[in-house]
Amino acid sequence: MAFISSGYNPDKPMVNRITDIGPKYYEEFYPPVIKKNKGKWLYHEILEPGICVHVAESGDELYVLRVGGCRIMSVSHIREINEIADKHCDGYLRFTTRNNIEFMVDSKDKVEPLKNDLLSRKQPGGCYKFPLGGTGAGITNIVHTQGWIHCHTPATDASGTVKATMDVLFDQFTDMKLPAKLRVSMACCLNMCGAVHCSDIAILGYHRKPPMLDHEYLDKMCEIPLAVAACPTAAIKPAKVEVNGQQVKSVSVKAERCMFCGNCYTMCPSMPLADTEGDGIVLMAGGKISNRISAPKFSKVVVAFIENEMPRWPTMTKAIKKMVDTYAGDANKYERFGDWAERIGWEKFYEKTGLEFTHHLIDDFRDPAYYTWRQTTNFKFTNAIK
């Protein structure tokens, strides 16, 4: 395409430069009923999956329709969202912290036409463009990352695994029949961008092989002390290596100390570790961030490894479905996934879900590992550990 200037002059980059203006003030985009009743809401109700009503002191009502968003979306999709907002909501809409889309209307008679419009729109392949749901005790959107779409350190894909998982859990998105809300998150490497460390169920990309060393370029591309300091298990040390008869500075990796976190590759481009057969997925479970009843929890590793099986990840989605179904059938009302697992004991969790307990799941990282072992005779006999 031909070059079209925006008015920016590359020869004088600092001329007419606007900076440090921050984001737009959010009140500019409030629907009138929100602006009027801000800070004066009395109560809310979930009318049906995906539809909430908020009632203000003044008696004003705000109906909110929440629909799933795929997070990575094209401009044409955004324009379609805008078109719906123009048609039904006076041009106002918002996105949630889990990347769902919320359309807001100020009277009950506007709800049904909006709902019908949203559910009538489908992708050419057959998917709902705007599936209604994500409220209450169900499974809402999956917070996820870049994966093979854009990042350079992933061990698995984000959009693909999320699509496969949401397809399997779709009934829970459009319904509210779980004991409590269940949050699923996904991160494609253990940088854990997002919320995998604090989600009810988490999908995490994982490597199983140590980095390869590109000795020829390592000292030129990398700041060696940074690569050494990046290693949580101190497996990396500086080394002199001979390349084409010349001594060059580089590093050596003690493979038996390496746990394949990939931090060194983040700091040093000459230490790649992605591997087709080696890479895959770890499943974690039992985290939460709310303070309701119990304190926030970290999620724990419950499945040590599942291979990458593009494009549908059937083994992974089967394990997730099994966990969700067992939890749904066994937990008490208001009990989050981690609350349930801790109440029945993790040994019972493995027995009920049928997940395999392996030595990989036993914490061995520094002193705090000791506190995750069992210093009590309180336990239940199960068939989960053979």
Place this chain on the structure above:
Amino acid sequence: METVEFGGKTFSVDEDGFIDSFDNWCPEWVQYVKSVEGIDELNDEHSKLVDVLRDYYEKNGIAPMVRVLSKVTGFKLKHIYELFPSGPGKGACKMAGLPKPTGCV
């Protein structure tokens, strides 16, 4: 790797315009980076920053933290941005011939 020619010399650079090796740096490289980084006039303060960066890298094997760079040169971060509009990493380190900054930037 791409190559660029400037002032009668040829440099290998990556896609972000960082030089392939610290050892291939030369004064012509400084002039080349000046031409691509939106710097009007090179002055003593530019060369002081470049000297400090090269000196620190040679001694320590890493680029200095911004606080160290500020403390050693006496330039506040705001002033560093006035000298190098792209900032200490993309601007000054590139001119000094240091490796491209890594991590979640």
